[in-house]
Amino acid sequence: MGLRITKTTIAALLITTGLVLGGCQSLQHEPDNRLYMQLGERSGIADVVEDLLYLIVADERINHQFKGMNVAQFHRNLTDQLCELSGGPCTYTGREMRELHADMGITATQFNALAENLILAMEKNRIPTAAQNKLIKRLLPMYPDIRHL
Amino acid sequence: MTRLVAQPVKKLWAGTLVTLGLLASPVVMADVGSRIWATGGVTTIEGSAGGGLVPWAMLGSYASDEEWGGTLALSRAEVDDYSLAVTGAGLNWNNRIEVTVARQTLDLDSLVFTLKNGFGLEQDELNQDIFGVKVRLVGDVLYSPWGQWSAGLQHKRQRDFTVPNAIGARDDSGTDVYFSGSKVFFAAVFGRNLLVNGTLRGTRANQGGLLGFGGDLNNGYEVMAEAGVGVFINRQWLVGAEYRQKPDNLSFAREDDWWDMFIAWVPDRRLAVTAAFVNLGDIATLEDQQGIYLSLQGSF
Ligand code: HEM
Numbered sequence: 001m002g003l004r005i006t007k008t009t010i011a012a013l014l015i016t017t018g019l020v021l022g023g024c025q026s027l028q029h030e031p032d033n034r035l036y037m038q039l040g041e042r043s044g045i046a047d048v049v050e051d052l053l054y055l056i057v058a059d060e061r062i063n064h065q066f067k068g069m070n071v072a073q074f075h076r077n078l079t080d081q082l083c084e085l086s087g088g089p090c091t092y093t094g095r096e097m098r099e100l101h102a103d104m105g106i107t108a109t110q111f112n113a114l115a116e117n118l119i120l121a122m123e124k125n126r127i128p129t130a131a132q133n134k135l136i137k138r139l140l141p142m143y144p145d146i147r148h149l
Numbered sequence: 150m151t152r153l154v155a156q157p158v159k160k161l162w163a164g165t166l167v168t169l170g171l172l173a174s175p176v177v178m179a180d181v182g183s184r185i186w187a188t189g190g191v192t193t194i195e196g197s198a199g200g201g202l203v204p205w206a207m208l209g210s211y212a213s214d215e216e217w218g219g220t221l222a223l224s225r226a227e228v229d230d231y232s233l234a235v236t237g238a239g240l241n242w243n244n245r246i247e248v249t250v251a252r253q254t255l256d257l258d259s260l261v262f263t264l265k266n267g268f269g270l271e272q273d274e275l276n277q278d279i280f281g282v283k284v285r286l287v288g289d290v291l292y293s294p295w296g297q298w299s300a301g302l303q304h305k306r307q308r309d310f311t312v313p314n315a316i317g318a319r320d321d322s323g324t325d326v327y328f329s330g331s332k333v334f335f336a337a338v339f340g341r342n343l344l345v346n347g348t349l350r351g352t353r354a355n356q357g358g359l360l361g362f363g364g365d366l367n368n369g370y371e372v373m374a375e376a377g378v379g380v381f382i383n384r385q386w387l388v389g390a391e392y393r394q395k396p397d398n399l400s401f402a403r404e405d406d407w408w409d410m411f412i413a414w415v416p417d418r419r420l421a422v423t424a425a426f427v428n429l430g431d432i433a434t435l436e437d438q439q440g441i442y443l444s445l446q447g448s449f
Contacts, residue, residue, distance in 0.1 A: 130340020
């Protein structure tokens with residue numbers, strides 16, 4: 001009797017585990033927009049990019065690079081890019097990253113300055129630490145393109 | 150200098166005032182480098198940037214590739230029968246090369262009696278100077294998929310060799326060579342960033358050099374493995390642990406590996422405060438030395 005119950009329990013556990021795992025797997029097939037939601041959707045991201053712009057303009061280490069840029073276009077394109085990257089329903093239509101930054105000769109100092117400003121802009125908009133880290137993680141592959149390495 | 154060394158506590162306070170003075174100066178504030186918060190590590194007991202006991206591949210201060218940076222640090226370890234005070238300073242050029250100096254003062258406390266009765270020696274402290282250089286060979290701890298890799302030297306000079314000599318150490322100076330890799334994995338632990346460090350060190354030092362270099366059991370270089378891991382709770386708080394393998398060159402007393410568990414608070418680039426629980430094992434016949442480590446670092 002005791003043995004049967006144990007066997008039944010194990011079977012039940014196995015089935016439940018199978019269902020849960022299966023469920024998780026099927027969930028993963030849907031687009032994962034959790035990060036997008038944590039960033040406050042497109043409007044939340046647009047606020048972060050706006051604050052980022054203010055910080056860039058005030059930052060002596062990098063503002064010279066941005067002289068004469070089209071602010072509205074930069075704001076729209078970067079917002080779309082971060083939106084798409086975080087799993088949101090946007091499509092980036094701006095210029096290609098490597099080509100765009102190629103002639104700027106962006107140094108490690110300047111890249112760090114921009115990363116710092118992005119973090120500060122996210123903090124100002126109360127983006128949770130985990131969401132900040134996840135967004136940066138998704139931006140990392142662009143590092144060699146931006147630095148033209 | 151001797152007078153100052155004899156009063157590590159006074160020196161600690163004087164240094165603290167100097168450090169805080171620097172921190173409060175707006176001119177200096179403006180010059181703190183551009184690397185991301187806490188990526189300079191803190192100052193190890195040997196002066197090189199890293200954790201508390203293990204040098205990491207990151208260079209000290211926040212200097213990025215177009216900048217100079219510097220650090221000043223005061224640290225103290227209080228274990229059961231000893232206390233160690235460290236004053237360290239470092240310079241970083243372009244996040245490429247780090248040059249450091251450190252002075253260690255080990256108060257022998259309880260060992261004084263052993264030395265007097267067993268060896269007829271009257272000595273209550275050991276001093277050592279460490280001159281360090283570390284070069285970032287390749288990579289960036291945050292941005293490179295393969296992390297950051299550095300190599301360094303620590304040239305150590307005993308200032309009081311009588312005791313190490315009496316217990317069998319061969320030399321009063323020595324040079325450690327190390328190779329280090331560090332990498333931050335973003336959003337790796339519950340969305341938190343994970344820092345991983347590995348270091349290989351070639352050394353002949355007994356207890357880091359405080360008990361001299363080489364000995365009767367072994368007199369040559371040996372390769373020791375050291376490691377550290379930390380999790381950034383957020384950008385101001387890092388908690389972690391370190392492990393440091395050690396040689397065992399002297400028959401006089403067994404030497405153990407070291408480990409610690411630390412928490413570091415980096416409110417901004419100018420200041421880092423580190424507290425740790427350290428276990429230094431057996432030291433010069435006195436068993437199971439554990440206690441508290443505290444370190445204050447200013448960057449400019
Ligand atoms: C991960 C880091 C970075 C990302 C994801 C990024 C992304 C972008 C995007 C999406 C645009 C707009 C493209 C368009 O309008 O077609 C842009 C433009 C620009 N970026 Fe970056 N960027 C990064 C780092 C940097 C850095 C470090 C600098 C210089 C310090 C920089 C300087 C510029 C400039 C000057 C423009 C062009 C403005 C204009 O003329 O329209 N970027 N970037």
